[in-house]
Amino acid sequence: MADVLPRSEPGRLIVLERIPPAAWVLGVLLLAMPAFASNFVLYQIFGWSFILGMIALSLMVLAGYGGMVSLIQMTVAALAGYVVAILGTSGVPQISLGWPWWLHIPLAIVIAMLFGTLVGALAVRTEGIYTIMITLAIAAAFFYFTRQNYGIFNGYTGFNNVIPPRWFDIDWRQSVPFYYLTLACATLSYLAVVWIGRTPFGLALQGVRDNPRRMSALGFSVTAHRILAYTFASVIAAFGGILLVWQNAQVVPGTAGIPQVIDILVIAVVGGLRRPIGPFIGAFIYAILSVFSSDILHAIGMSGERFKLVVGLGFLAVVGFSPDGVLGLWDRYQARRETNRDALLGGRR
Amino acid sequence: MARSAIASTRDRSTAERLGSVTTGNALELRGVTKLFGALAAISDVTMSVRPGERRAVLGSNGAGKTTLFNCVTGDFLPTSGTIRLFGEDLTNFPAHERIRRGLRRTYQISLLFGGMTVADNVYLACLGVSRGRFSLLRPRPSDAIVARADELIAAVHLARVRDTLVSSLSYGQQRQLEIALALAGAPRFILFDEPAAGLSPAERAELVAILSGLPDHIGYIIIEHDMDVALRVAESVTMMHNGRVFKEGTPEEIENDPEVQELYLGGGHG
Known part of the structure; x- marks a missing residue:
């Protein structure tokens, strides 16, 4: 856990000095990516990774900071996408209201946030497997409801042609603009989650995760902190959901089908739930495997339709070697390298 | 702190308390x-x-x-x-x-946040009874609540280990931290x-000193x-x-x- 209070040594910490060199390298690399990556890689691999990473990041907030495993995050994301399609423009003009973006996008965020908060309020009184079950049940109900409701959600067909507004007269669905749009959103979400982790609210949330009984004996309302964590996570998931719908130009019941709901959990676990970077690592691995596994399968003479097999084996391999995901592998590697340093400060800078 | 001085003030106020209705x-x-x-x-x-x-x-x-x-x-x-x-x-x-x-309590088996520093534990305790529980602003060294946390750490004689992870404190120090958490707020x-x-006997003496030194009210x-x-x-x-x-x-x-x-x-x- 990050230290919250400043240490008692004199000298103030300057924010830029605390950013490790690896983060600078990664940042420059990501900003320069369009110079050498193909449009397909930018749009399908990186764009998708950032979006899935954001939705998985919202799960990381709940599971990593709050100790609550929620399966509702993909549904919250899809709901935001649906609201954008319903209130904005889509290829289904008889339902879509065509409201301007400055109205329908904030409304989508707020509605998804309220929905996530409501689910949270139902789920936080349960623990462990029951939280998973209750959120999965609501996710399944949402899936079947959207599939059968034609009046609002347009049933099985959903909405096509849901595209981003033309801010600054740019077509944001072109590879390079979309890459930067998703990169910016992912970065902001990441920084927001890092920030929250070091605020009194985030510290209290982590306290609730480690020791709810003690937290209430210190005067904290455990329930209120847990529900607010759902609220915050829902906002991040909602942004991810809107980007996802823009990327595919459509939102259908299958956007938040049961497999997609589970995939978010898989992504977060594979990447690692302990730090906000984990979900993005998991999303990147997931995107690579999903996109290229059919090629790999073809190469070894199997049907490309079995790409889920490769994803599943990849998942088993990571979890088998490291229960805390890729981040866990990295941490152990770092720990071994830094054994000569102070054990308490190891790997921190 | 002079133990006898604390004890005598306490005796006097006890007498006052017993005398008053x-x-x-x-x-x-x-x-x-x-x-x-x-x-x-x-x-x-x-x-x-x-x-x-x-x-x-x-x-x-x-x-x-x-x-x-x-x-x-x-x-x-x-x-x-x-x-x-x-x-x-x-x-x-x-x-x-x-x-x-x-109302405050300490636990028989220490319920502390082992992964946090002493300062963060006490800060959490001060936060729990303050209005800033849901704050999204990071604490600053100049915040009153941070100063209050440091006072408490000093009051239970843990200033030397302020930035140490609680999991690496001695058992006696963890007990003292328990008391600091109970003293947070009002x-x-x-x-x-x-x-x-x-x-240990020495730690017991320290505990008696801390308890006897609590404000009379x-x-x-x-x-x-x-x-x-x-x-x-x-x-x-x-x-x-x-x-x-x-x-x-x-x-x-x-x-x-x-x-x-x-x-x-x-x-x-x-």
Whole structure:
């Protein structure tokens, strides 16, 4: 856990000095990516990774900071996408209201946030497997409801042609603009989650995760902190959901089908739930495997339709070697390298 | 701190307290019963503690002392009976609401945040009873609450290990940190659950100094097996046996009571 209070040594910490060199390298690399990556890689691999990473990041907030495993995050994301399609423009003009973006996008965020908060309020009184079950049940109900409701959600067909507004007269669905749009959103979400982790609210949330009984004996309302964590996570998931719908130009019941709901959990676990970077690592691995596994399968003479097999084996391999995901592998590697340093400060800078 | 000076102020104020007519009790329990299935962990416990009074609760293992604390702090609700803190009926309040009204407790088995530093633990405790619980701004060294946390750390003699992870503190230091957490905010009444258990003689002396040095208006109940500690920091004693209040009195009365000696001290108390 990050230290919250400043240490008692004199000298103030300057924010830029605390950013490790690896983060600078990664940042420059990501900003320069369009110079050498193909449009397909930018749009399908990186764009998708950032979006899935954001939705998985919202799960990381709940599971990593709050100790609550929620399966509702993909549904919250899809709901935001649906609201954008319903209130904005889509290829289904008889339902879509065509409201301007400055109205329908904030409304989508707020509605998804309220929905996530409501689910949270139902789920936080349960623990462990029951939280998973209750959120999965609501996710399944949402899936079947959207599939059968034609009046609002347009049933099985959903909405096509849901595209981003033309801010600054740019077509944001072109590879390079979309890459930067998703990169910016992912970065902001990441920084927001890092920030929250070091605020009194985030510290209290982590306290609730480690020791709810003690937290209430210190005067904290455990329930209120847990529900607010759902609220915050829902906002991040909602942004991810809107980007996802823009990327595919459509939102259908299958956007938040049961497999997609589970995939978010898989992504977060594979990447690692302990730090906000984990979900993005998991999303990147997931995107690579999903996109290229059919090629790999073809190469070894199997049907490309079995790409889920490769994803599943990849998942088993990571979890088998490291229960805390890729981040866990990295941490152990770092720990071994830094054994000569102070054990308490190891790997921190 | 000069121990004798603290002790004399306390004696004087105790005399003042005893001399004045108290209008209300700090803690008042009426017929508090807690059943676990058919087992009555505590039954029909009635006791009252005046503001500023320091009470020891004694009793053998299984006498219901910790269950009594859990009912008072709201870790679980009593099956029947009422609990009043400074006249306010808290019986059905959730734990955090009781804490915000000035009740505090320490735990027999330390419930601390091992992955955080001492400073962060105490900061959390100060935060829990402040308005900044949901703040999304990072704490700054100039915040009053941060200064308050540092005062508390100094008060329980942990300033040297302020930035140490709690999991690497000694057992005695963890017990002292427990007390710091209980002192955060504006405590009016504290429940100490065996604070001296497992401490070395030197650490016990330090604990007695900390308890004796508490401001006079803060009353407490202390569960303690060590009679030397219990009788030095308490001015009245409640004896519990099999979930019931067995005897109440001054330390001398309890110590010299033949029934108590028979039951608890086994006649051979040294």
